[in-house]
Amino acid sequence: MSFSQIFADLLHETWQKIYVSGVPMQQITLSNGEIFTRYDTTGAYTDLNINCENGLPLIRKQPAYGKTQRYYAKRGEITPEMTFVATREGFSAQFVCEKIANGSAIIPANINHPELEPMIIGKDFLVKINANIGNSAISSSIEEEVEKLLWSIRWGADTVMDLSTGKNIIQTREKILRHSPVPIGTVPIYEALEVVGGDVRDLNWPIMRDVIVKQAEQGVDYFTIHAGVLQEFVPMATRRLTGIVSRGGAIMAEWCMRNKQQNFLYTHFEEICEIMRHFDVTFSLGDGLRPGCLADANDEAQFSELKILGALTKIAGEFDVQVMNEGPGHIPIHLLAENMKKYQEYCNDAPFYTLGPLVTDFAPGYDHITSCIGAAIMGTLGTSVLCYVTPKEHLGLPLKEDVKAGMIAYRIAAHAADIAKGHPHARNWDDAISRARFDFRWEDQFRLSIDPATARQYHDEALPQPNAKHAPFCSMCGPKFCSMRLSHDIKKLTVEA
Amino acid sequence: MSFSQIFADLLHETWQKIYVSGVPMQQITLSNGEIFTRYDTTGAYTDLNINCENGLPLIRKQPAYGKTQRYYAKRGEITPEMTFVATREGFSAQFVCEKIANGSAIIPANINHPELEPMIIGKDFLVKINANIGNSAISSSIEEEVEKLLWSIRWGADTVMDLSTGKNIIQTREKILRHSPVPIGTVPIYEALEVVGGDVRDLNWPIMRDVIVKQAEQGVDYFTIHAGVLQEFVPMATRRLTGIVSRGGAIMAEWCMRNKQQNFLYTHFEEICEIMRHFDVTFSLGDGLRPGCLADANDEAQFSELKILGALTKIAGEFDVQVMNEGPGHIPIHLLAENMKKYQEYCNDAPFYTLGPLVTDFAPGYDHITSCIGAAIMGTLGTSVLCYVTPKEHLGLPLKEDVKAGMIAYRIAAHAADIAKGHPHARNWDDAISRARFDFRWEDQFRLSIDPATARQYHDEALPQPNAKHAPFCSMCGPKFCSMRLSHDIKKLTVEA
Secondary structure, X not given: OOXXXXXXXXXXXXXXXXXXXXXXXXXXXXXXXXXXXXXXXXXXXXXXXXXXXXXXXXXXXXXXXXXXXXXHHHOOOOOHHHHHHHHHHOOOHHXXXXXXXXXXXXXXXXXXXXXXXXXXXXXXXXXXXXXEEOOOOOOOOHHXXXXXXXXXXXOOOOEEEEOOOOOOHHHHHHHHHHOOXXXXXXXXXXXXXXXXXXXXXXXXXXXXXXXHHHHHHHOOOEEEEOOOOOHHHHHHHHOXXXXXXXXXXHHHHHHHHHHOOOOHHHHOHHHHHHHHHHHOOEEEEOOOOOOOOHHHOOOHHHHHHHHHHHHHHHHHHHOOOOEEEEEOOEOOHHHHHHHHHHHHHHHOOOOEEEEOOEOOOOOOOOHHHHHHHHHHHHHHHOOOEEEOOOOOOOOOOOOHHHHHHHHHHHHHHHHHHHHHOOOOOHHHHHHHHHHHHHOOOHHHHHHHOOOHHHHHHHHHHHOOOHHXXXXXXXXXXXXXXXXXXXXXXXXXXXXXX | OOOOHHHHHHHHHOOEEEEEOOEEEEEEEOOOOOEEEEEOOOHHHHOOOOOOOOOOOOOOOOOOOOOOHHHHHHOOOOOHHHHHHHHHHOOOHHHHHHHHHOOOEEOOOOOOOOOOOOOOEEOOOOOEEEEEEOOOOOOOOHXXXXXXXXXXXXXXXXXXXXXXXXXXXXXXXXXXXXXXXXXXXXXXXXXXXXXXXXXXXXXXXXXXXXXXXXXXXXXXXXXXXXXXXXXXXXXXXXXXXXXXXXXXXXXXXXXXXXXXXXXXXXXXXXXXXXXXXXXXXXXXXXXXXXXXXXXXXXXXXXXXXXXXXXXXXXXXXXXXOOEEEEEOXXXXXXXXXXXXXXXXXXXXXXXEEXXXXXXXXXXXXXXXXXXXXXXXXXXXXXXXXXXXXXXXXXXXXXXXXXXXXXXXXXXXXXXHHHHHHOOOOHHHHHHHHHHHHHOOOHHHHXXXXXXXXXXXXHHHHHOOOHHHHXXXXXXXXXXXXXXXXXXXXXXXXXXXX
């Protein structure tokens, strides 16, 4: 399949690609002349005259090695990346610069990822969504993974993690990076484990350092580093109902126990900072001891690690390296606020990046839903990036349809949180669709909806006739019982009265 | 299709029906000998030796006319219905009796619905789910509606509303009632409007009274009555972005405006109470002025009506009639707590029954998800019944698959809320599945999940081999990277250390 085909139906049927001061936007012209503009993550794939089959055009001028966005921000120097995200989000570049300087926002943008359209992560900005892709030893090819990347950005992914652990890790990542307009994250310990043939005992700092350097050279924008899994915390986690459920966390815990040594990512943390500063790779400090079930939520292991992540956040900041921190996982609703409170206490204002959290464990096959409830609440409380969960979580490797289901659930969670946080433009979208609904502008309602084809299909199941697209009712209530139609009559009556 | 076929696969593959002191339960025997028991809503359809094709067996002894569950509760008399729900929920009958006496809980159980398995609604008990079914003028037959009823209870619906507005309203309802083990609710004004040929102006109290009496005689367990839509509130609602979106609310508003009179459901409220007391029909006081979009949330129209509902709740209580109140609708996350606070201020402890609420308007086709976020939060705050929303909301009449999708999203919301509220047994289910997951008891994990067939199918997509059902990994991470497998190794190492 040609890559641009993945976007074709969207573009032709629902929106036009426009550029505002060089920043891409999606524009919808409604049937009443109203124009609605929104954020776009689809890159040059939706530019009609650009062929992206062999990679995206290089749109960033290469910045200098050894200096990060935070380095410039601390000096009050506004970079092209800051200007770009300021336009993209509707804030001033000065505001963006201040937030990056104080560490409450980040622009993950490796110097060697010139295909990137910069984006910002922080609680003052739109809540972002991360999609996980990547093969496992059991399934998937390089082409399938690139398709999943494009499929993710078609549905609105702001960042994508390549979590490949199977064959061709390096080649898969290269192809993903050269085709990605969004920041790409990885977990370098996965590749390091492949390098040593899968035996955890053989991992060591020099091997890990080589992997980190090579991935940084390739252009990876952020690394998950499980430096907070300290040797002394491991027994706390083994007493749990489901032990350690982070792959990287489990690898580091096993390494500590087998070698009876402290986590080498912790003991070599400053060297990691130096490498990451060189390429401006952002830290995503991994929560290797996150709970894997409700029974283990907010426990001693989790909060002990979180405290260390707070200390590491501070050290990275001294190196001008950008940082966000990963969070759970599985947390019941009544413990979410405590989780955020502890986070703020330990990690200050650094962006928080949570996986879900799932608010119940009883629905494998529907964990995009169990987790988008937790994600919406955590986004409202101040989480900056929501890592999506697909329906396949706990059961198998997600396929394209699972990526779509996960993305849509998380767009809903993120947007609901943007509204709840009072983001200045968030509710415009809801109001536009509500006006279309009240006016029975069905085509406008479909085009404004998050998944136009599905909305149209559901409507057309019962009423496929063309004139039903102008009818003042749908098949739910029929013509006599449509409350919105009645409302128009009532409005006339109150005006006459 | 034979009715019991709808339940066949569930019963044979996942659980056994048992009775505890006459109360049905679902029991799952796990591969390690552990036994898990849970609430059951499926009625005699899952009793292997009972033929329900022509209706359910009559299991309630007919109580006396003119006396309600609340009447008995106020006198401290424990009814068979109270004993039944006490066993069902794991509380004492005395506790149940007290909650019904003070109006904070209800047992909707019409004297003429002897097929009913009594259930309780109130914030101290499990959060319940209501499924809406019913035809419209555009589509559906009587048989399809009975199938939707059975499909709803298969997926766990605690109550079902028949919202038919199309043909054969009376016959459809009769067939639904005789086949329903759960309380059935209706909105009598729909039938009244059909009686007068669809012209709102011709509605009046005598016609409505006849409809209410006949439906109560049939055995309907609760009526939605839009008595709070006062004439003077209508102009507040017409100034909104989407006006009035409750069908019953719009009908009453139009009636008030056309006839320049006060809502006859309000002026005749005490007569309604007398009829409902006679059959022990429960009030579901309708929120005719609920907001239909975020822009209209928590406005003057909504809260003016809510205050009236509070006053009517008190009057109904004086007649010993049981009451719950309906709530929104469309409310952004940050306004949910205010909504609950106002509810408690005006309506005291009467059970709250909310539709969702949807926390964003931008996702038609996915409103089961937009609304289950709001439902989970409202359930946590104390809402007793969550009225499900299907993916078809705003687009068309839901079909069977939509009913299933809506039910599953709402089971997740209700269960997450039960856990968050600290219901004494809620987390047992999560812990059982988490133990199965950590032990790689795949078959147990599937059988414990809310939708066993889907969980199994997702797992088997990549790993269909029989031995994969005992493998210490799945296709998501593959054998080397499974953190749970690693956790078992780490546990051994910490024990050895």
